[in-house]
Amino acid sequence: MEFSEKALVLRVGRFREIDAWVRLFSPSRGMYTAFAFGGCRSRRRFCGCLDVFNHVHFKVKTGRAYHTLLEGRLVNGHGRLRAEPGRLGMAVNCLKFFEAVEVGPHGARAAHDLLLEALATLTAETAPSRLFPLYFRAKVACDQGFFPPLAACHGCGAPSEDIPWAVFHVEEGRLLCPACPRPVRGTFVRLGRDAMRLLSDVRSAGPADWGGFEPSPGAAGEFSRLLDRFVTYHLGLSWEHGTFVKN
Incomplete structure (x- = not known):
């Protein structure tokens, strides 16, 4: 049985002398x-097809044990990424996270498009954001349903835009305003209004719009700490050493 489809190349390895x-x-x-x-x-x-970051239209043969690539036609090689180390580093970081998350079939189309x-x-x-x-x-994390919305306090329901700051309880995935009691135990990340707004903006916008975000150093730091702790605890x-590892 054969099928044809466009796919992104995430990784390429060699086995034996001429096979990949x-x-x-x-x-x-x-x-x-x-x-x-x-x-x-x-x-x-496979002229110019078998490189990481390539978007290729492949013709594939399916077997009982494995798939075989019969031929490929390059759609987009994203060549500029390999020419500029800064862009390449960002792309590799995104790709390694993407692989590590192990997106299921139900979320494949949204993940592929992203x-x-x-x-x-x-x-x-011209100059991608360092963030x-x-x-x-x-x-x-948001698109795949891992990250909860932070639009309001989980305790009293106060809109996040109306409170000056809040804390995010990492283990329970809940946002709590200063007026609401916190659980006795757990990991908490303090978030100012700008950091909460930044997460909301990232959730609703696509990569093409991220360059317009200009968070303050404080908001960027809070956003970074939140993502680090959430990804570590909930996604493991x-x-x-240059890659994402399972805890």
Whole structure:
């Protein structure tokens, strides 16, 4: 059985002398691995296709044990990412988080479109925000239903825009205003109004709009601490030695 579809190349590895395995992500199938036999030397079937960050239209043969890539046609290589170390670093950070989250089939289309837009934005923008990888993590967590909304206090219901600051209880995923009692135990992150607004903006906007966000150093620091603690506790991921590892 054969099928054709566009997919993003997440990782490429070699086995034997001229064969390669390729980790792909498509909007219909999510993440899967396929083999490109002869792919390391084939200029005819996979010309310019088997590189990380490439968006490729593949023809795939399915078998009982594995998928085989028959041929590919490059749609977008996002070449500028490889030419500029700053952009490349941000793209790699986003990609490693994306892989580590292990998005299920039900959320594949939204995740695929987000990653594609993120790569296009990093390629096109004059100067991507230094917080781009953090925005990406927050957007993935929100889109996949991991991160709760922070529009109001979970205790009294006061809108977050009406309170000067609040605390986020990491373990329970609840936002609490100063007037509401806190649980005795747990990890708390203090958030000012600007940090809460920033998260709301990231949740509702796409990567192409993130360059317009200009948070203060304080709001950026609170946002970063919130994401770090939330991802570590709820997704079991931490950044160590250049990659995300399961805790």
